Amino acid sequence: MLTAVFDAGPLITVCKFKSQGKLVVDYLLSGCHIVIASSVEEEVAVRGAGYPDGVAAGERIARGVIQVAPVAARKWARHLADYALGDGEIDSIELCGQVAGVEALVTDDYLAFVAATRLGLKVWMLPDLVLELTQIGNLAVEMANVILYTIRPRYRAGVIEHSLVRLQEVKE
Amino acid sequence: MTLKVVVPVEERVLQAAERRKAAGVGEDITQFLAELIQLGFEYRLQQLYKQFEAGEISLGHFANKLGLGVRDLYAALEERGLPTSNIGARSSIAGS
Numbered sequence: 001m002l003t004a005v006f007d008a009g010p011l012i013t014v015c016k017f018k019s020q021g022k023l024v025v026d027y028l029l030s031g032c033h034i035v036i037a038s039s040v041e042e043e044v045a046v047r048g049a050g051y052p053d054g055v056a057a058g059e060r061i062a063r064g065v066i067q068v069a070p071v072a073a074r075k076w077a078r079h080l081a082d083y084a085l086g087d088g089e090i091d092s093i094e095l096c097g098q099v100a101g102v103e104a105l106v107t108d109d110y111l112a113f114v115a116a117t118r119l120g121l122k123v124w125m126l127p128d129l130v131l132e133l134t135q136i137g138n139l140a141v142e143m144a145n146v147i148l149y150t151i152r153p154r155y156r157a158g159v160i161e162h163s164l165v166r167l168q169e170v171k172e
Numbered sequence: 173m174t175l176k177v178v179v180p181v182e183e184r185v186l187q188a189a190e191r192r193k194a195a196g197v198g199e200d201i202t203q204f205l206a207e208l209i210q211l212g213f214e215y216r217l218q219q220l221y222k223q224f225e226a227g228e229i230s231l232g233h234f235a236n237k238l239g240l241g242v243r244d245l246y247a248a249l250e251e252r253g254l255p256t257s258n259i260g261a262r263s264s265i266a267g268s
Contacts, residue, residue, distance in 0.1 A: 008242045009231050009256055044230070048243030084223075088242060108257035110227035125259060135183015154250075156260030 002136065003033040006042045007107035008088045010126040011036060013154050015053035015060075024055055025066075026058070027147060031138025035067045035099055037091035052097040071084065071095055076119055083092045085114050096121050104129070109156070126151065127163035134170055143172050174206075180244065202224060217248065224258050 006014075014025040018092070025097075034162075036044075042091045045061055047056030060066040071094045079120065080090050089112040096105040104122040106129050108168065109111055116123045130147050133139035144167055189205060192198040220237055223229045229237070235245040249256050 009246070012243060012246050013256070042243040047241035051247065052245055054243060083231040084229040086230055086234075086236055086242065089232045091231050109230045109232075110258045110260060111230040111233075113259060115250070125257070154255055155257050156255045156262060159257065159260040 001031065001033050002103050002132070002138065003035060003099070003101050004104050004106045004124070004129060005035050005037075005092050005099065005102055006040065006077060007092045007105065007109060007112060008040045009108045010106045010129075011044050011057060011066075012048070012053055012150055013126060015056040016051075017147075017150045019150045022114055023146050024150065025056065026059065027139060027143060028064055028133065029060070031133045031136075033067070033100065035069050036061075037071055037088060038068055039087040039091045039097045040102055041068045043088050044048075068093055072098055074129065076093065079119060080115055085111060085115065089115075093119065093121065102134075105129070125159065127155070127160055131163055131166050131170070134167065141167060166172070179205075179209070221249070225262065226230060227258055231258075 007065065011025075014028055015016035015023060017024045019027065025034075035163055041057075041061060045054050049058060057066065071091050074094055075097065076094055078092065079081060090109065092105060093112065093116045096102050098120065104124045105112075105116050106124050106126055107116070108125050113125070115122050130139065130144050134141055134144040136171055145164070148160050148163050150166065178212060180232070185205070186201075188196070188205045189201040192204060194203055197205050220229065222233050224231065224234045231245065232242055238245060240248065246256050
């Protein structure tokens with residue numbers, strides 16, 4: 001099973017939006033192991049506990065289906081110091097570089113995307129993960145299509161459209 | 173939700189509120205001051221959103237600067253119809 005480190009933004013999105021009565025996170029969890037930093041848990045499930053998605057994230061963390069991992073070392077502290085990043089983004093990048101078997105960092109944030117890419121990490125936006133799961137057979141094409149339309153309001157123009165074209169290519 | 177807090181206000185701002193009340197433009201000084209605070213928050217949010225939109229600051233940094241948690245900022249952007257991702261074309265640019 002594919003393992004990905006999630007930043008706060010995508011985690012909120014997957015715990016908030018539903019497709020056919022089921023949270024997007026649960027579709028992803030059947031084909032993907034999600035790991036988050038403690039600071040992301042704090043941002044989404046603790047400080048966000050007043051939102052249904054914060055509760056949903058907290059339940060899945062409590063059940064162990066979303067794993068919270070500590071940042072053991074800060075090998076990129078100096079590299080990241082002067083970017084205007086938040087704690088969750090910094091910790092997610094560090095975590096991605098130290099948890100064994102992590103395929104990619106999932107973030108929808110431009111600065112985190114650029115900083116992590118420059119550190120040599122594989123970085124995906126959430127729609128890229130949806131597509132990847134489809135490509136490896138862990139998510140049905142039809143469901144990926146529904147999920148992409150469901151999460152579309154959270155994205156700027158071009159992002160979901162790009163993924164839909166790629167999804168069409170997977171179909172063919 | 174509205175909370176009551178004690179906020180120091182400059183003399184000239186208070187005088188402006190009193191003049192408005194005297195002129196019959198506004199009746200409640202507290203309401204006027206509350207509107208000013210709300211406008212200040214909106215202005216700061218829009219300023220920071222421009223930086224976020226341009227990719228200069230991350231969502232987490234944006235939340236810190238505004239004094240909100242990331243989840244509260246996500247909700248604030250959603251309420252205003254603004255994307256929470258800053259990758260991709262801006263709506264005003266897309267398709268042009």
